[in-house]
Amino acid sequence: MRWIWIDKFIDFERGRRAVSLKNVTLAEEHLHDHFPGFPVMPECLMIEAMAQTAGILVGEAKKFQEKVILAKIKKAVFFDYVKPGDTIELEANIESIASEAASTSGKITRSGKLIAEIDLMFSHIDQNLAGKEFPAENFVFGTGQSVFETLLRDILTREKPNTEAQL
Amino acid sequence: MAMSRDEIFTQVQEVLVDALGVDDDEITSEATLMGDLGAESIDFLDIVFRLEKAFGIKIPREELFPAESLMNNSDYVHNGKLTEKGLQELREKMPHTDLTSFEDDPDINKLGDLFTVNAIVNYVEGKINAA
Numbered sequence: 001m002r003w004i005w006i007d008k009f010i011d012f013e014r015g016r017r018a019v020s021l022k023n024v025t026l027a028e029e030h031l032h033d034h035f036p037g038f039p040v041m042p043e044c045l046m047i048e049a050m051a052q053t054a055g056i057l058v059g060e061a062k063k064f065q066e067k068v069i070l071a072k073i074k075k076a077v078f079f080d081y082v083k084p085g086d087t088i089e090l091e092a093n094i095e096s097i098a099s100e101a102a103s104t105s106g107k108i109t110r111s112g113k114l115i116a117e118i119d120l121m122f123s124h125i126d127q128n129l130a131g132k133e134f135p136a137e138n139f140v141f142g143t144g145q146s147v148f149e150t151l152l153r154d155i156l157t158r159e160k161p162n163t164e165a166q167l
Numbered sequence: 168m169a170m171s172r173d174e175i176f177t178q179v180q181e182v183l184v185d186a187l188g189v190d191d192d193e194i195t196s197e198a199t200l201m202g203d204l205g206a207e208s209i210d211f212l213d214i215v216f217r218l219e220k221a222f223g224i225k226i227p228r229e230e231l232f233p234a235e236s237l238m239n240n241s242d243y244v245h246n247g248k249l250t251e252k253g254l255q256e257l258r259e260k261m262p263h264t265d266l267t268s269f270e271d272d273p274d275i276n277k278l279g280d281l282f283t284v285n286a287i288v289n290y291v292e293g294k295i296n297a298a
Binding site: 072095103128 | 185186208209210212213215216219220228
């Protein structure tokens with residue numbers, strides 16, 4: 001079972017831009033320890049949410065044929081706490097994409113207020129790490145892509161007439 | 168777009184400060200990207216992307232940093248050193264870099280030292296002037 005840390009996409013423009021939502025709830029156990037009496041979403045998990053948003057955008061740009069892994073956090077700046085009950089919106093933009101890698105810029109907002117700026121770099125690992133071999137199957141984007149369909153449900157319904165959108 | 172060498176250097180310096188998280192005074196012309204500035208392989212791609220944006224140019228990765236493809240070819244590498252054929256290839260692929268001291272001892276572990284700040288400035292200068 002793949003660990004998915006965002007709830008759904010609300011906008012998706014192939015190869016360009018994606019916007020996802022993440023609802024934060026006190027049912028997430030780590031919030032009770034981070035911190036006792038003062039639950040705030042760990043910043044590393046905001047980076048994870050952005051990595052998933054941007055990573056799926058980058059993966060989809062190459063039709064999920066590449067194994068896309070997070071290679072570098074270029075920038076991560078945080079401006080406010082995220083607390084249980086908050087819905088955060090994660091917007092990722094592809095800045096550059098080449099056969100070996102992609103770089104993205106991203107913003108996290110809550111009701112329009114800027115929470116974080118996170119810029120990332122992804123590697124298409126089969127095109128990199130010269131000569132190293134990885135399993136032939138795509139362990140990043142597996143054969144069952146239903147989880148991506150779930151995440152993209154709003155987009156797919158909106159674009160139903162367009163068969164291109166079927167991932 | 169006409170730019171002086173100093174302007175190019177300043178711009179390259181800015182790119183490297185952002186990409187590698189180093190201070191601008193560490194970025195001298197002779198500084199090596201891997202040895203002195205701590206660049207890793209993914210940083211090279213980051214630098215390529217940033218240079219493309221900063222200067223509005225297109226950079227095929229193997230053109231600026233061609234050593235990686237050489238190192239995996241047995242025609243070019245023998246006993247940890249570049250063969251004459253490998254050196255020939257390197258000279259062709261890195262016309263902007265001074266290879267004289269490397270040629271005396273073409274140890275592939277020293278290939279990283281060839282990527283200096285100066286080599287990037289030379290490359291960008293050539294690219295902009297050609298455009």
